[in-house]
Amino acid sequence: MPRRELFIGLMSGTSLDGVDAVLADFAAPRPEVIAHAHHDFAPELHAELLRLNTPGDNELHRAAVAAQHLARSYASIVDDLLLHADIDAAQVRAIGAHGQTVRHRPDAGYTLQLNAPATLAELTGIDVVADFRARDVAAGGQGAPLVPAFHAAAFETAHPRAVVNIGGIANITGLPAAGTGNVIGFDCGPGNVLLDHWTQLHLKQPYDAEGRWAAEGQVSDSLLAALLDEPFLSLPPPKSTGRELFNADWLQRRLSAQSIGSQALPPRDVQATLARFTARTIGDAIGAWCPEAADVIVCGGGAYNRRLMAMLADECGGRAVRSSGDLGIAPERVEALAFAWLAHAHLMRLPGNLPTVTGALGARTLGALYPR
Numbered sequence: 001m002p003r004r005e006l007f008i009g010l011m012s013g014t015s016l017d018g019v020d021a022v023l024a025d026f027a028a029p030r031p032e033v034i035a036h037a038h039h040d041f042a043p044e045l046h047a048e049l050l051r052l053n054t055p056g057d058n059e060l061h062r063a064a065v066a067a068q069h070l071a072r073s074y075a076s077i078v079d080d081l082l083l084h085a086d087i088d089a090a091q092v093r094a095i096g097a098h099g100q101t102v103r104h105r106p107d108a109g110y111t112l113q114l115n116a117p118a119t120l121a122e123l124t125g126i127d128v129v130a131d132f133r134a135r136d137v138a139a140g141g142q143g144a145p146l147v148p149a150f151h152a153a154a155f156e157t158a159h160p161r162a163v164v165n166i167g168g169i170a171n172i173t174g175l176p177a178a179g180t181g182n183v184i185g186f187d188c189g190p191g192n193v194l195l196d197h198w199t200q201l202h203l204k205q206p207y208d209a210e211g212r213w214a215a216e217g218q219v220s221d222s223l224l225a226a227l228l229d230e231p232f233l234s235l236p237p238p239k240s241t242g243r244e245l246f247n248a249d250w251l252q253r254r255l256s257a258q259s260i261g262s263q264a265l266p267p268r269d270v271q272a273t274l275a276r277f278t279a280r281t282i283g284d285a286i287g288a289w290c291p292e293a294a295d296v297i298v299c300g301g302g303a304y305n306r307r308l309m310a311m312l313a314d315e316c317g318g319r320a321v322r323s324s325g326d327l328g329i330a331p332e333r334v335e336a337l338a339f340a341w342l343a344h345a346h347l348m349r350l351p352g353n354l355p356t357v358t359g360a361l362g363a364r365t366l367g368a369l370y371p372r
Contacts (some may be wrong), residue, residue: 003027006034008081008095008126009340010074014168014242015192015301016046016100017206020336021077023085023092026344030154035085036333039077045069052102052114053243063102063114070100071116075123094127095120096343096367098335104144104242110134111143117370129343129367136353141360144240148173148185148357150338155297155327162286162293163324164312165335166302168193169242170282173357174290184289185357186237189230189281190246191302194274197248202267211307217272220265226254227277237289238359275308283315299324303331342366 005026012019018040024031041049048066052059074097082089097120099113117130133143151163151173163173170191174184192207199208208214232241251274258265265273286293296319302308303323313321324331345352351363 006092007340009336010097011336022336024340037081067114067116071119089125094343096339097130106142121370128370129346131368132366135364136360139360141358142240145171147338150341152183159294160292162290163297166191166300182356187240188285211305214271214275215307217268219276220273223273279311279315295320299331299334
């Protein structure tokens with residue numbers, strides 16, 4: 001039996017919907033996913049991570065404590081993953097753990113992902129690779145998005161293609177035809193972050209399942225125009241963003257401006273408009289920066305939002321819009337698999353970033369190793 005190269009990838013993204021984990025074998029040129037698991041965050045941890053996205057009292061202590069809780073959540077899902085796959089921890093070469101982004105300010109020279117990788121290594125008995133973004137930022141890059149290098153490895157084909165990850169923030173990877181040109185990638189705007197916020201506020205549900213609530217509403221052209229009037233959207237790549245820009249306050253300012261002198265929009269119409277906003281910003285970005293893309297592959301939680309996917313098909317200029325599941329990797333597994341891939345690249349001392357994506361001065365090996 002061929003020797004296996006087992007790695008675990010962990011991802012908890014801007015959507016704050018919990019942790020996704022994959023166990024994958026990297027013995028073959030394209031990794032094989034052996035097992036996947038998802039754990040929701042405990043409500044208290046979810047609330048604290050959300051609060052830590054904005055300045056607050058005693059935040060250094062609170063962030064350190066939250067990082068320890070997060071590492072224990074990571075260790076728990078690793079245990080479940082290994083149990084499900086009947087794999088011993090000693091067989092796994094490393095865990096790639098992205099951490100939880102609470103501040104992303106490459107313009108100020110830093111990006112902050114809460115994590116306690118030493119704790120994770122201690123609890124699991126597995127080497128941990130973490131702090132992936134910092135090396136790219138040190139080289140003058142945005143530090144994000146980091147998944148386009150993996151998208152190129154997993155989804156490259158004979159024709160140009162756009163890969164869209166719709167998590168809390170939406171990011172796009174523009175893939176040239178195999179063996180030609182440079183990969184580009186960038187954050188293009190909000191993915192699910194505003195949709196989830198509005199759903200939680202009005203329905204007390206974590207997200208709008210399949211976009212059913214959005215499908216009940218009508219898009220407001222005036223609100224859509226106000227949402228689109230955001231300078232970030234017109235910036236050229238490389239660029240990245242997060243909750244420090246697209247958050248509840250950002251949305252409320254635009255809603256308040258709309259309601260002056262007129263009746264407030266029904267909540268379902270706001271939800272429909274937010275869905276169209278996400279689809280429009282993705283479609284516009286593909287048209288502007290990936291005009292030769294023949295098709296669009298969607299991963300992340302947004303791939304399960306039927307209403308959003310239908311809107312995206314409307315906005316993509318006739319291109320086929322498909323789930324990454326059609327190409328063999330379920331949408332919720334792609335980002336976690338990417339960080340297993342980055343951990344593998346780290347141990348091989350291979351570059352994990354793409355300077356054409358992040359704007360870094362050159363290719364760099366990403367991450368820091370915390371031995372078991």
